[in-house]
Amino acid sequence: MQYQARREITGADRPLREYLPRSPDGSLLITSRSREAALKLVDQHNIIGVEPMDEANAKALLEKKLGINDEDQDESQDVVELTAILGFIPLAIVQAAAYISDPDWGCSVREYLSEFWKCDGKKIHLLDFVDGQFRRDWETKNSVLMTWQVSFNSIRQSRRSATDLLSLMSFFDCQGIPETLLHNYRLKDAKDTQREDDYNNGSSETDDFLDDILILRRSNSLQYAQAGAARNTKMTGSEWRTREVEAAWQVLFPHAKSALTCKPEDPSSLLEWASVLHKAAWYDWQSGNGAAGEQLSIRAMNIRKKLLGPEHEDTLSSMEIVGLIYMLKGQGEKAEQLFMRVMGKRKEVLGVEHPETLTSMANLASTYWIQGRWKEAEELDVQVMDTRKAVFGKEHPDTLSSISNLASTYMTQGRLKEAEDLHVQALVTRKNMLGTEHPETLSSMANLASIYRDQGQLDKDLNRGMEVIRISLEVLGAEHPETLTNISNLALTYKYQGRWKEAEELNVQVMEISAKVLGDEHPDTLTSMANLASTYCDQGRWDEAEKLEVNVLKTSQRVLGAKHPKTLTSMGNLALTYTNQGRWKEAKELNVQVMEMSKSVMEEEHPNTLVSMANLAFAWKEQGCGVEALNLMKDCVHLRLKILGAEHPDTLSSAAALIKWQT
Numbered sequence: 001m002q003y004q005a006r007r008e009i010t011g012a013d014r015p016l017r018e019y020l021p022r023s024p025d026g027s028l029l030i031t032s033r034s035r036e037a038a039l040k041l042v043d044q045h046n047i048i049g050v051e052p053m054d055e056a057n058a059k060a061l062l063e064k065k066l067g068i069n070d071e072d073q074d075e076s077q078d079v080v081e082l083t084a085i086l087g088f089i090p091l092a093i094v095q096a097a098a099y100i101s102d103p104d105w106g107c108s109v110r111e112y113l114s115e116f117w118k119c120d121g122k123k124i125h126l127l128d129f130v131d132g133q134f135r136r137d138w139e140t141k142n143s144v145l146m147t148w149q150v151s152f153n154s155i156r157q158s159r160r161s162a163t164d165l166l167s168l169m170s171f172f173d174c175q176g177i178p179e180t181l182l183h184n185y186r187l188k189d190a191k192d193t194q195r196e197d198d199y200n201n202g203s204s205e206t207d208d209f210l211d212d213i214l215i216l217r218r219s220n221s222l223q224y225a226q227a228g229a230a231r232n233t234k235m236t237g238s239e240w241r242t243r244e245v246e247a248a249w250q251v252l253f254p255h256a257k258s259a260l261t262c263k264p265e266d267p268s269s270l271l272e273w274a275s276v277l278h279k280a281a282w283y284d285w286q287s288g289n290g291a292a293g294e295q296l297s298i299r300a301m302n303i304r305k306k307l308l309g310p311e312h313e314d315t316l317s318s319m320e321i322v323g324l325i326y327m328l329k330g331q332g333e334k335a336e337q338l339f340m341r342v343m344g345k346r347k348e349v350l351g352v353e354h355p356e357t358l359t360s361m362a363n364l365a366s367t368y369w370i371q372g373r374w375k376e377a378e379e380l381d382v383q384v385m386d387t388r389k390a391v392f393g394k395e396h397p398d399t400l401s402s403i404s405n406l407a408s409t410y411m412t413q414g415r416l417k418e419a420e421d422l423h424v425q426a427l428v429t430r431k432n433m434l435g436t437e438h439p440e441t442l443s444s445m446a447n448l449a450s451i452y453r454d455q456g457q458l459d460k461d462l463n464r465g466m467e468v469i470r471i472s473l474e475v476l477g478a479e480h481p482e483t484l485t486n487i488s489n490l491a492l493t494y495k496y497q498g499r500w501k502e503a504e505e506l507n508v509q510v511m512e513i514s515a516k517v518l519g520d521e522h523p524d525t526l527t528s529m530a531n532l533a534s535t536y537c538d539q540g541r542w543d544e545a546e547k548l549e550v551n552v553l554k555t556s557q558r559v560l561g562a563k564h565p566k567t568l569t570s571m572g573n574l575a576l577t578y579t580n581q582g583r584w585k586e587a588k589e590l591n592v593q594v595m596e597m598s599k600s601v602m603e604e605e606h607p608n609t610l611v612s613m614a615n616l617a618f619a620w621k622e623q624g625c626g627v628e629a630l631n632l633m634k635d636c637v638h639l640r641l642k643i644l645g646a647e648h649p650d651t652l653s654s655a656a657a658l659i660k661w662q663t
Contacts, residue, residue, distance in 0.1 A: 020041070030042070035047065053088040053089070053090055054088065055080065055083065055084070055088065057088075058083035058086075058088040058090075058093060059076075059079055059080055059083055061083075061090060061093050061094070062079050062082065062083055062093050062096070062097055063076075063079055065093070065094060065097035065098075065101070066079075066097050066100060066101060066109070075108075075109060075110075078108075078109040078110045078113060079109055081113060082096060082109055082112065082113055085113075096112065099112065100112050267307055270303060270307065271303070271304070271307055271308075273303070274299075274300045274303040274304050274307075274318075275300075275314075277296045277297070277299050277300035277303070278296075278297065278300040278304075278314075278317070278318050278321060280293075280296050281293045281294075281296035281297035281300060281321050281322075281325065282297075282321055284296060284325070285297075285321065285324050285325050285328060287518070287522075288328065288518070288522050288523045288524060289522075290325050290328040290329040290560070291329075291559070293321075293325045293328070294322070294325050294326075294329070297318060297321045297322045297325055298322055300318045300321070301315065301318035301319055301321075301322055304318050305318075310345075311345055311349060313349075313356070316342050316345060316346060316356075316360075319338050319341065319342050320338070320339070320342055320359075320360065320363065322338055323335040323338035323339045323342070323363060323367075324363070326338065327366065327367060327370060329560065329561065329564060330370070330560070330561075330563070330564040330565045330566065330601075332367050332370045332371040332602075333367075333371070335363075335367045336364065336367040336368070336371070339360055339363045339364040339367055340364060342360045342363075343357065343360040343361055343363075343364055346360050352387070353387055353390075353391050355398065358384050358387060358388060358398070358402075359398075361380055361383065361384050362380070362381075362384050362401075362402060362405060364380060365377045365380035365381050365384065365405065365409075366405070368380065369408070369409060369412070370565070371602060371603070371606065372602065372603075372605065372606035372607045372608065372609075372643070374409055374412055374413050374643075377409050378406070378409045378410075378413075381402065381405050381406040381409050382406060384402045384405075385399065385402040385403055385405075385406055388402050394429070395429050395432075395433055397440065400426050400429055400430060400440070400444075403422050403425060403426045404422070404423065404426050404443070404444065404447060406422055407419040407420075407422035407423045407426070407447065408447070410422065411450075411451065411454070412607070413644065413645060413648065414644060414645060414647055414648030414649055414650075414651075416451055416454055416455050419451055420448070420451045420455075423444060423447045423448045423451055424448065426444045426447075427441065427444035427445060427447075427448055430444050436471065437471055437474070437475045439475070439476070439482065442468055442471055442472055442475070442476075442482065442486075443482075445464060445467065445468045445471075446464075446465070446468050446485070446486055446489060448464060449461050449464035449465045449468060449489060449493075450489065452464060453489075453492065453493055453496065454649075458493060458496055458497055461493050462490075462493050462497075465486065465489055465490045465493055466490065468486045468489075469483070469486050469487060469490060472486050478513070479513055479516075479517045481514075481517075481518070481524060484510045484513060484514055484524070484528070485524075487506050487509065487510050488506070488507070488510050488527075488528060488531055490506060491503045491504075491506035491507045491510070491531065491535070492531070494506065495534070495535060495538060500535055500538050500539050503535050503538075504532065504535045504536075504539075507528060507531045507532040507535050508532060510528045510531070511525065511528040511529055511531075511532055514528045520555070521555055521558075521559045523559075523560065523566060526552050526555060526556055526559075526566070526570070527566075529548050529551065529552050530548070530549070530552050530569075530570060530573060532548060533545040533548035533549045533552070533573065533577075534573070536548070537576075537577060537580065542577055542580055542581050545577050546574070546577050546578075546581070549570065549573050549574040549577055550574065552570045552573075553567070553570045553571055553574055556570050562597075563597055563600075563601045565601070565602065565608060568594050568597055568598055568601070568608065568612070569608070571590055571593065571594045572590075572591070572594050572611065572612055572615055574590060575587045575590035575591045575594065575615060575619070576615060578590065579618070579619055579622060584619065584622055584623045587619045587622075588616070588619050588620065588623060591612060591615050591616035591619050592616060594612040594615070594616075595609065595612040595613055595616050598612050604639070605639055605642070605643050607643065607644065607650070610636055610639055610640055610643070610644075610650070611650070613632055613633075613635065613636040613639075614633065614636050614650075614653075614654050614657075616632060617629045617630075617632040617633040617636060617657075618657070620632065621661065626661070629661065630658070630661050630662070633654060633657060633658045633661065634658060636654050637651070637654050637655050637658050640654055640655075
């Protein structure tokens with residue numbers, strides 16, 4: 001007797017639809033997160049898509065669960081923020097509402113938000129909260145994290161590489177992840193048999209990547225992986241070093257910031273993480289964001305100092321970024337201390353003629369410059385320029401930069417002819433070496449135009465400025481910060497020519513573009529607002545000027561700090577507007593405040609302090625305080641003769657006022 005093996009069909013082999021009951025008396029509702037799975041059960045026309053909840057419905061759901069209404073504007077705004085960070089996911093919203101409403105540990109929406117943002121551990125605790133809902137199975141764990149974890153495990157079983165990709169992506173900002181950062185993402189210990197089969201069949205890495213993306217589109221989950229954090233940090237840092245175009249920096253920056261929340265543990269990864277901190281701080285400095293940049297740069301400096309030592313070049317580089325950010329914030333003395341240490345160590349280790357040593361010397365000179373210590377700045381500028389000429393040659397870019405720095409120092413001292421000669425020298429060389437359209441050449445052209453303006457050669461200034469703007473628009477674009485600066489300079493020329501309407505139009509244009517590109521609170525935007533207010537003052541439109549100046553002052557105090565030089569300048573501008581409005585008491589109070597703060601922050605002999613002294617003297621004169629005004633102006637003239645010299649325009653103007661008051 002022969003036996004033939006029977007093939008038994010097990011439950012695992014039977015199609016899912018065979019388990020579904022059929023009856024003409026009712027309907028069956030099937031839910032699935034996978035359209036592919038749904039199409040195995042029903043036809044396309046029987047599928048009803050449930051789209052993600054929008055902001056309005058999510059807000060309504062949370063308010064209903066919490067029993068609140070729209071009357072409380074603060075509470076309503078907190079509700080909108082909470083639904084947004086929960087991704088408008090109904091389950092997450094319901095569980096958050098249950099936590100907030102709990103009689104034992106309940107809290108307000110704002111308190112929940114505060115707890116949520118404290119750290120990753122707090123987020124996990126809040127999202128893992130489980131509360132039985134009347135319409136859900138009480139025996140089923142239904143926290144948001146548990147729901148995500150089920151989906152994640154399902155993906156992991158079918159395609160390990162897709163979860164590797166998802167783990168990596170979770171460390172980036174959620175918007176606009178560059179594809180170039182996501183290749184080579186598979187964990188080294190991943191045993192992805194599907195991947196091996198694909199390669200054996202001739203599948204490319206790109207095909208694998210697209211397959212993994214397709215899998216993730218069908219389901220979404222998050223998983224914390226320390227290895228992922230380390231790799232993300234390393235790759236982002238690597239990409240940052242190869243990007244020389246500003247547009248690419250803008251794309252990468254949000255993801256670098258996202259990586260900073262994932263501090264690794266092992267030293268090698270920690271150094272890579274510090275590198276990303278360093279580069280992000282540098283970008284913050286470039287963008288004028290001193291507050292954020294300071295925190296990042298100090299963290300990078302401390303990590304490198306601990307792991308590499310205080311004399312390592314990477315540590316010194318981080319110290320340099322901290323110093324540059326201190327300068328951005330107007331903290332010249334703190335920057336000076338850091339640059340002194342960096343310069344001294346580089347002289348000792350690298351030598352006086354090393355490029356990095358010369359850079360630190362140039363930075364130190366810049367701290368002297370912003371403190372009004374122009375003689376000390378000049379001495380260092382000359383030393384750096386002469387050394388670079390001897391070591392690199394007269395036409396080297398670093399040499400030309402030092403020539404421009406020295407010219408700026410001469411310019412602030414009122415030595416306009418010497419400054420002009422240096423700027424002409426730099427411009428001619430840059431044109432020959434780099435071409436007319438190079439950004440450095442444009443910078444030299446703009447500097448020379450400023451010299452002409454200060455010399456009163458407004459026609460030459462106008463012609464040069466128009467040429468600079470034309471090339472900037474072609475090469476850099478209408479929204480580039482340098483283009484906006486050049487347009488502002490042209491507006492200033494129009495102002496000096498009395499062409500106030502044309503100046504106003506340009507200043508409005510610059511302010512609007514700057515607000516759009518850089519943000520309402522960026523220092524450059526605040527400067528453009530101050531320029532527009534100045535144009536209003538020229539036309540006697542005091543109320544419009546006051547409104548802008550008050551806005552600039554309040555924003556500067558909040559963003560830059562009450563004692564920042566730009567904040568003090570904005571206070572002085574507002575005081576001048578009060579003077580022109582005849583509001584003598586308010587003008588006097590502001591001018592006294594500016595002068596006292598300038599003395600405490602920048603010392604009595606700083607040029608900005610002398611400006612505040614002159615303004616206060618004029619305010620006192622207008623109020624009839626002739627003796628006080630005369631004595632203060634005498635002090636101002638004496639200090640300006642000492643600091644600026646007899647030929648400086650500020651010295652000449654204050655001396656002329658003093659002579660007039662004495663006669």
